[in-house]
Amino acid sequence: MFSRLRVARSLTTKRVLVVGCGAIGSFASLELARAGVGEIALLDFDTVQPGNSLRWPLGRTVWGIGKTSALANFIASNYPWTIARVAEGRLGTAVTEPVNIPRHLHNVLTPVFDELRSADVVVDASASTEVHLALSHYCRRFRVPYVMGYATLGVAGGVVARFLLDSEACFVCLQEHWKEKLIPEPRVDDAGVVIPAGGNAPTFTGGGFDLQEISLEIVRTVVGLLSKGNHDPGRWDLAVLTLKDGGGARMLPHWEGFECPPHPQCCGAAR
Numbered sequence: 211m212f213s214r215l216r217v218a219r220s221l222t223t224k225r226v227l228v229v230g231c232g233a234i235g236s237f238a239s240l241e242l243a244r245a246g247v248g249e250i251a252l253l254d255f256d257t258v259q260p261g262n263s264l265r266w267p268l269g270r271t272v273w274g275i276g277k278t279s280a281l282a283n284f285i286a287s288n289y290p291w292t293i294a295r296v297a298e299g300r301l302g303t304a305v306t307e308p309v310n311i312p313r314h315l316h317n318v319l320t321p322v323f324d325e326l327r328s329a330d331v332v333v334d335a336s337a338s339t340e341v342h343l344a345l346s347h348y349c350r351r352f353r354v355p356y357v358m359g360y361a362t363l364g365v366a367g368g369v370v371a372r373f374l375l376d377s378e379a380c381f382v383c384l385q386e387h388w389k390e391k392l393i394p395e396p397r398v399d400d401a402g403v404v405i406p407a408g409g410n411a412p413t414f415t416g417g418g419f420d421l422q423e424i425s426l427e428i429v430r431t432v433v434g435l436l437s438k439g440n441h442d443p444g445r446w447d448l449a450v451l452t453l454k455d456g457g458g459a460r461m462l463p464h465w466e467g468f469e470c471p472p473h474p475q476c477c478g479a480a481r
């Protein structure tokens with residue numbers, strides 16, 4: 211079965227935790243299953259709405275169902291070599307009602323920590339800076355490779371970054387480099403945001419056909435990292451995607467790789 215993709219054999223014993231199953235994480239999860247990853251845990255508290263269908267892999271049959279269970283069921287039905295499961299825990303929102311904290315937990319983050327510790331790679335497609343900061347921090351502490359990716363407003367561009375066990379820099383170092391413009395930031399289209407009818411939060415405009423550029427680069431990175439030399443993960447720390455030029459005109463997808471050295475005000479301070 212795996213003769214068409216040699217690297218699949220080296221992935222069957224690997225576990226990936228995908229945090230955020232929106233327009234990027236959903237496609238990445240399915241592609242990781244197709245690539246042969248042995249176990250995929252999915253963490254997201256959102257449900258599939260009709261409006262998601264324009265940039266989500268599954269359509270009307272899963273409207274109203276949790277994004278994670280919809281993906282896990284689809285993977286179980288179609289890719290039996292992958293164990294897909296819904297990860298317990300909730301990120302990106304405050305728990306303000308004590309009754310919502312399960313009694314057996316001393317810390318609401320315990321299930322998330324357990325998931326992080328047991329993963330071979332954590333994929334962060336949450337598109338939330340707060341979640342990026344927290345997860346990259348805990349992955350570093352628990353010594354788990356961390357791969358994150360997101361699109362900018364209007365999908366003018368995007369980022370896929372990795373912070374690995376031997377990385378000297380962290381996610382905060384990258385923010386510091388961006389602040390000083392030492393590493394180029396992905397392009398942003400400020401007009402690319404909308405509050406959908408019936409929605410209470412703004413979202414960005416853009417098609418799944420553009421967002422999947424980022425999902426695919428996440429998958430290529432993760433497959434490379436898990437394959438123990440059977441698939442080249444590339445040698446960059448950060449990949450920056452450009453889809454629109456400075457005037458807003460469409461470009462052919464352009465990826466550029468950068469190294470992220472430790473920043474003197476962060477991980478480079480003690481050197």
Ligand SMILES: [Zn+2]
Nearest residue numbers: 380383476477
């Ligand atoms: Zn740092």
